Amino acid sequence: PRCPGLRRRLPVLRWLPRYSLAWLQLDVMAGLTVGLTVVPQALAYAEVAGLPLQYGLYSSFMGCFIYCFLGTAKDVTLGPTAIMSLLVSSYAFHEPVYAVLLTFLSGCIQLAMGLLHLGFLLDFISCPVIKGFTSAASITITFSQVKNLLGLQGIPRQFFLQLYEMLRRIGETRVGDAVLGLACLAVLAGLRAMKDRLPRASHTEPLAARISYLIIWTSATARNALIVLFAGLVAYSFHAMGSQPFALTGSIPQGLPAFQLPSFSMAVPNGTIPFRSIVEDMGVGLAVVPLMGLLETIAIAKAFASQNDYRIDPNQELLALGFANILGSFVSSFPITGSFGRTAVNAQSGVCTPAGGIVTGTLVLLSLAYLTSLFYYIPKAALAAVIISAVIPMFDPGIFRTLWRVKRLDLVPLCVTFLLCFWEIQYGIVAGVLVSGVLLLYSIARPPIKVSEGDVLLVQLGSSLHFPAIECLRDTICSRALAVSPPRSVILDCCHISSIDYTVVVGLAELLQELRKHGLSLAFCSLQDPVLQVLVSADLEGFQHFPTREEAGEALGCSLG
Secondary structure (H helix, E strand, C coil): CCCHHHHHHCCHHHHHHHCCHHHHHHHHHHHHHHHHHHHHHHHHHHHHHCCCCHHHHHCCCHHHHHHHHHCCCCCCCEECCHHHHHHHHHHCCCCHHHHHHHHHHHHHHHHHHHHCCCHHHHHHCCHHHHHHHHHHHHHHHHHHHHHHHHCCCCCCCCHHHHHHHHHHCHHHCCHHHHHHHHHHHHHHHHHHHHHHHCCCCCCCCCHHHHHHHHHHHHHHHCHHHHHHHHHHHHHHHHHHCCCCCCCECCCCCCCCCCCCCCCCCEEECCEEECHHHHHHHHCCHHHHHHHHHHHHHHHHHHHHHHHHCCCCCHHHHHHHHHHHHHHHHCCCCCCCEECHHHHHHHHHCCCCCCCHHHHHHHHHHHHHHHHHHHHHHCEHHHHHHHHHHHHHHHCCCHHHHHHHHHCHHHHHHHHHHHHHCCCCHHHHHHHHHHHHHHHHHHHHHCCCEEEECCCCEEEEECCCCCHHHHHHHHHHHHHHHHCCCCCCCEEEECCCCCCCCHHHHHHHHHHHHHHHHCCCCEEEECCCHHHHHHHHHHCCCCCEEECCHHHHHHHCCCCCC
8 A cells, every 4th residue: 555554544545445336325224224223322321421412412423423534343333322421420410511521531531542552551451340330330320210211300310319219209100101111111122132033034035025024123223213203202192182191301402513612611600610620520530431431442343343354453443432532522522432232233234334424423413403303202211211221231140150150259350340330430440440450460479389399399380470479489489498308409490481570580599599508409491582581691690591391300410200
């Protein structure tokens, strides 16, 4: 290629020259299908974030357009998600100014991480921490929507208070909302199960069978839009008859949002909240929101890339998400990330390139421009059913059983994250990462050491040697070599050690000196070249190296058996 750097930074240049009419047809179909999914979900996720519902739509189109030019995975769609909406609810305090500014700052952080190639930091968030967070988020979001499902008003947002108030006021349930909400949940569950079990129609089957498959597949895929449309028609019918048993969404401002720089202060009745105070209020959210956004996007991109046999560039994904959030803040978006559900719909619809996002974004813009007046009659119970149906699959009870079988110690960060996320999300994530870090550091500081008895002591490390482990190695060798009579020399098998640092060199020098005081030798064998060069350059007194343990044994005048 003439400009490999430009093609790397603008992935659209890789597929655009080869774009065909066949790809266009599939991309349009996929874009329309995802659009029918994102519009009702956007309204619902704005409710989760505690923002006016139009902000869900404001957040649903810019990411589609930006990712088309900068994204490396053909299936990924960016937009509001349940996890991100829950985080926005925690850190934006239900204030649109806070939410939009959080989007801008998160985008700047993500963009900087992409430019500095800091995506590797996400590798320190372990799978048990992620599973604990998503499972707790699933339960938290579900219970936050039960109040709308039952038509209850004035329920607090803190999880435990919410649970207490709902149980105390269960007798105030509005029958209309409860019946409609449960019916929507049942239909959504049925359509999801139908889609999962639907056998794919082959080209050899009759035309009627293929048309039937297409109708059923489209209905099951666009189930959220169908449910919202059906519930809205039911609510409008009651309104026309002069009664209304449902709590409705209400008026949503019509028209596109203004393209402007986000506000860096907020006017309040008794003055103005400056930028510094807003940042202080957001606190740790300025780290949690961008990191969780990156984590979701890259995890989804990697999952679908491996399924469809293509490669992604994680740092380019960071740049795409950063630009999407920065430009999204100019149209009043709250923070967005990759959506697993909509990405799955995109892939199953046969999307060929990221151009499908242009169709999805256009559909959202048309909805803002012309359809917001129709959203007035959407019952809140129907939106609650859409949210609950979307987040229930995030709860994975099987992970507890799996970790019990695979490695029980991993249950510690999982349970710590899961339980503390019900108190405060940031405490759960930070505590889980810290616990995982402690377990990782402990495994580094206490590597497995195999000791074989004989005429000499044969010591072999089961992993690499880092400076926290040198004291453990010294104590093990000295206690075993000097505890017997007569004391024994030592052979240290270094086949698993790929690098060492200065602290390790100092510790080995002290170990050599201590053994020499008792008339013993320490021989090194199977040293890799980088380690051997370091030890030779350190000029350790009494240093001996042999290619194999047998040669080391012969040099010490004994047999290893």
